[in-house]
Amino acid sequence: MISVVIIGNGNVGTHLYNAFLNVDTIAVTQINSRKLENIPQADITIIAVSDDVIAEISSKIKNSFVVHTSGSVSMSDLKNKTNKGVFYMLQTFSKDKKINFPEVPFCLEAEKESDYQLLEKLAKSLGNNIYPINSEQRKAIHVAAVFVNNFTNNMYKIGNDICNKNNVPFEILQPLIQETAVKIKTLSPEEAQTGPAIRKDKKTIKNHLDLLNKEQQKIYKIITKSIQNGN
């Protein structure tokens, strides 16, 4: 049996709490981050709060092993005086959306090898994709995630705007959007790249620019250049 305390009532904390409740070998307690007076002892204490209060909250915790769940905060930013680690799940957590934990990549880090093994045991109780990731790597993953998630979604947004402006239903782009994502399961991004930029089709590129507003033109030009330069 592993005892776990989760501090924080946000999306990550609540999804994790509910998931651990279903695991026989985990005893889990959830604590509001504003009520830190009575934290029970536990094998693993998970701080699932906003990045900017992780240091402060961790400084008030005396439990033996404390981890946070953030992609962009170093392990050393934890200010507890006991052992430290990180339990980062690379997935978007929305309030009402069920998390498919078996598919979630767990990025784990700990100061002590025995703590790492404990975190790994905990992660294995929920998922299958477990990676040892240090703080520097995790920050890089967090930036990469911004590109493939946040920025990709902005590409969808611009596609949607262009459709709206021309009275075309956005749904017409759906099969292409899904195909683009599925393709990357078997091809590298280099292999999967198609279109006027990689073909250096100047005429089509010019025609496209004529159809865009100034902001869209800037983005079109800079990404076209990125595709052509291979960087």
Add this chain to the structure above:
Amino acid sequence: MISVVIIGNGNVGTHLYNAFLNVDTIAVTQINSRKLENIPQADITIIAVSDDVIAEISSKIKNSFVVHTSGSVSMSDLKNKTNKGVFYMLQTFSKDKKINFPEVPFCLEAEKESDYQLLEKLAKSLGNNIYPINSEQRKAIHVAAVFVNNFTNNMYKIGNDICNKNNVPFEILQPLIQETAVKIKTLSPEEAQTGPAIRKDKKTIKNHLDLLNKEQQKIYKIITKSIQNGN
């Protein structure tokens, strides 16, 4: 029975030819675009060649109803003296990849209403998603497709580069990539947007920029601005 001649041996022409072969109500012939001397008569003649030779090839065709398959060429760029139309399928066609025609959006256009109805009948023999789309709308769709497909793939490329540089396997981003695409089936891009840009989280944005090379920084900044401005 609808008789169809396909001119062109490229990916689009060959996939279409093979698909029509399986339809009882279609009689299809495929012709090499360099051998235009003996084109049989047909109800619909489909020119499936590179954009820049559509005008020239169409000028040599005397069949009654001629369409092209391009997203970025106007119907009026066809130079046959008979009836004109467009049969554009919004999907990426690769040589070795099977096309799931029932999901492909067919964007149809014709000068004459009776020709449109004939094209619609032809499209319905393969697919379910059929849209009347004029030349202006089609060009807009083609640009939108560049954003959601080509440019999204470049976001994957940059994510991959960041992973490689930090010895992290790209597969770690796969669940997030797939989730990002699936999410857009039920949420609008505005609703689906998350991350430091939309939260105006300046500290995280600064940290991210510090981890990127100059080209990546330019793209990060311009897309962050686009997300924040909502354009």
